[in-house]
Amino acid sequence: MKENKKVARILCDGDISIIRQKGYYDGIKTCSASFLVTGGTILCDYGCLGFGDCIKECPAGAIKKRENLSPEIDEEKCNACGLCIESCPKNLIKIISKDKRFLVACASNDKEKIVKQVCSVGCTGCGICVSNCTYKAITVEDNLAKIDYDKCQNSGECYRECPTKCIQWKR
Secondary structure (H helix, E strand, C coil), rough: CCCCCCEEEEECCCCCCHHHECCCCCCCHHHHHHHHHCCCCECCCCCCCCHHHHHHHHCCCCEECCEEEEECCCCCCCCCCCHHHHHHEEEEEEEEECCEEECCCCCCCCCHHHHHHCCCCCCCCCHHHHHCCCCEEEEEECCCCECCCCCCCCHHHHHHHCCCCEEEEEC
């Protein structure tokens, strides 16, 4: 039986532009340095810091910077080596089977009111995805939707019904 290819995926797709910053960081321009000094200046305490430590660590060149958003991973180039995971101080990168097409692109455990204040695409823990998943593959734990990839059948109900669109379809 052929084993499915694994790829890295980033659990944040929020806006990291200047309007989503709570301060200005003038130190070494790395995620790890920013996190150590201030915990990061992004309004979302769980969000990507955006300095691109993961980009620098990727030997396959699979991670690219995006303007005002967290980096993007080219799944065709990704070899799931895990170096990007080690480089992210917020633990926002996970290795997942490429054939699992849906992803909760959020890591926030904040309550809905706070999530809505700091991110337009964050998970609010509303549970709509849970009630729409035929396969019972999604739960909400600590205000955050989680997909059980052993149960997920890629049906997409969660993606279609998510009001904030934090559930992404990786094609």
